[in-house]
Every structure is written in structure tokens, then in C-alpha cells.
Amino acid sequence: MSNEGLGCCICVHDDYQFLGLVIEACKTVADVYVFVSRLAWNGTEGDWRRTVEVAKAAGAKVIEGLWPNESLHRRHARKTMLSEGFGYCLVIDGDEVVERKLLDKLAAIAREGIADRVHAHMDTYFKSSEYIVRPREALTPIILANFKVVKHEHIREYSGGTKLVLDPEFGVIHHLSYACDGPDDDRIERKIETSSHSSEIFDRWYADVWLGWDSDPTMRNLHPTHPPAYQWVERIKPPEELAGIALRGREEIVPSIPWPRLSVIIPLFGGEAEIRRCGNSLVDV
Numbered sequence: 001m002s003n004e005g006l007g008c009c010i011c012v013h014d015d016y017q018f019l020g021l022v023i024e025a026c027k028t029v030a031d032v033y034v035f036v037s038r039l040a041w042n043g044t045e046g047d048w049r050r051t052v053e054v055a056k057a058a059g060a061k062v063i064e065g066l067w068p069n070e071s072l073h074r075r076h077a078r079k080t081m082l083s084e085g086f087g088y089c090l091v092i093d094g095d096e097v098v099e100r101k102l103l104d105k106l107a108a109i110a111r112e113g114i115a116d117r118v119h120a121h122m123d124t125y126f127k128s129s130e131y132i133v134r135p136r137e138a139l140t141p142i143i144l145a146n147f148k149v150v151k152h153e154h155i156r157e158y159s160g161g162t163k164l165v166l167d168p169e170f171g172v173i174h175h176l177s178y179a180c181d182g183p184d185d186d187r188i189e190r191k192i193e194t195s196s197h198s199s200e201i202f203d204r205w206y207a208d209v210w211l212g213w214d215s216d217p218t219m220r221n222l223h224p225t226h227p228p229a230y231q232w233v234e235r236i237k238p239p240e241e242l243a244g245i246a247l248r249g250r251e252e253i254v255p256s257i258p259w260p261r262l263s264v265i266i267p268l269f270g271g272e273a274e275i276r277r278c279g280n281s282l283v284d285v
Helices: 019-026 048-057 070-083 100-112 186-194 205-215 272-281
Strands: 007-012 031-037 061-065 088-092 096-098 117-119 122-127 131-134 142-146 151-154 157-159 163-165 173-179 232-235
Touching: 007 019, 007 048, 007 070, 019 031, 019 048, 019 088, 019 096, 019 100, 031 048, 031 070, 048 061, 061 070, 070 088, 070 151, 088 096, 088 100, 096 100, 100 142, 122 205, 142 157, 173 186, 186 205
Parallel strands: 007 031, 007 088, 031 061, 117 163, 122 173
Antiparallel strands: 088 142, 096 173, 117 142, 122 131, 131 232, 151 157
């Protein structure tokens, strides 16, 4: 069987909260296949039937199965996509909404055969789509793979062929791994139990960081396994791609002037006149 089009494979169990948005974005350039495991990667059963419903409603082809870990799940997806005649495939998680300009660029790369492993930058969200991680996460996951060339190694790692890392100017992945659609925290509790990285999550991260942030939004080092990866969060207007996601409900604070984008620290000792002149020079910064 031969297929010259672009495929997309998404491996999930019961994490369906953002799946519809992910599929709606990807199907503009690719044929979307969702591989739904009837057991989570920790061996427990969640509401996988709801995942199937969401995927089908969004227009994806659904393949059900039992895969005891993430690597076997992804290897089966690769094998199936090859048997369906796809070479190039988007490798997307169920909580990654890809910008349209990035999708168009990836489709062009696949069409021209420019690279076999393409990685992209992420804008990562914490709590909801109105809070973004700063600075931008250093991790650049694979998002496009030539399955005829690359080999799966472990979880989301592939080897072989030519690698290309796209700068964020080409578009980003909106990464909702630790975000919720609304104030309900159930998704995060379930995620940290079933993730392939569940054994790496710091004790009391959920209680001290996830729940604790609500009363202290200036908290730093927020990532559950590598804290400095999420140094702090900034409140923003959600991007267009995430406009449909419910916000956390934190009270809106409207400043009399635009929020400052730069903090200035000035060690002082004496020199009152000079200090006044320095302060006046920074008023419009």
C-alpha cells in the first residue's frame, strides 16, 4: 500500500481533555490516527472509552489496543502507520496543539524530504492557557519523523536520518502537559500517576507545588521532575489556538498602566540626587 500524504499518530489512554483541539489542528495537514490503549502505562484502567469518543468526534481514525508501556505503544503506532502506507508522520502527544504556521512548514518539509527527524520549540503552559512558562522550555521534542528511515529508541526518542531543529520563528507547539481546562485538578492527579515519568516525580509535588501555586503565583522551579525546567510563569492573553480553553478563574487585575516587562534592581547607598535622576530615567521602561 502506498500513501504520499502526511500522517499523524497520537498515543493516548484516558487523557482526552485537549485531544479534540490537537486533532482539529493536525487534520488540516494530515490524516490523524489515534492509538488508544485500554490500559494506562501504569497498568490501571481509566475512561479510555471517552478518549475514543472524543477522537472519533474530532475526525480521527481510532485504533484500540493494549500496550503496557509508552515505548511499545509508540512502536506499534510507527508499525501501523507504515503498514497504512505513510512515510512521514507527525508525532504528537494528546496535549500538544501545534500552530498552523508550524504545521504548514512541517508539511512542506515532508513533501520535499528535507529532513527525517524534525524537532520544534514549545510554549509550555502551567495551570491553564493564561499562564506560560518563562523562560521558554529548553526541550525541543520530535514532531515530524520519516518512519521509513528513523528507528524508535525509547519513549519519544528516535534515531537515524537527518535531524533538523526549527527555531520558534517557524511556529511552536502549545504544550498543555500541566494545564487544565477549567479549575478541576483531576487531570493532573491522574497524569502524575500514569505518566512514563511517574517514578521521577518529586514527593509532595502535587500538594506543595501544584496546589500551593494557587496561593503563591510567584513560586519558582515548578516542574515535577526537573524543577528548573519551569522557572516561573507569566500571565498572558491565551493564543488564538487555545481560546476555547476555560481559564482558572483567578481574579483579573487591571493595572492603570501596562504591565512592566522588565524588572530593574539598583543597589543603593547615598547620592540622593543621582538616585532620583536614575529613577526618573526608568519611568517609561
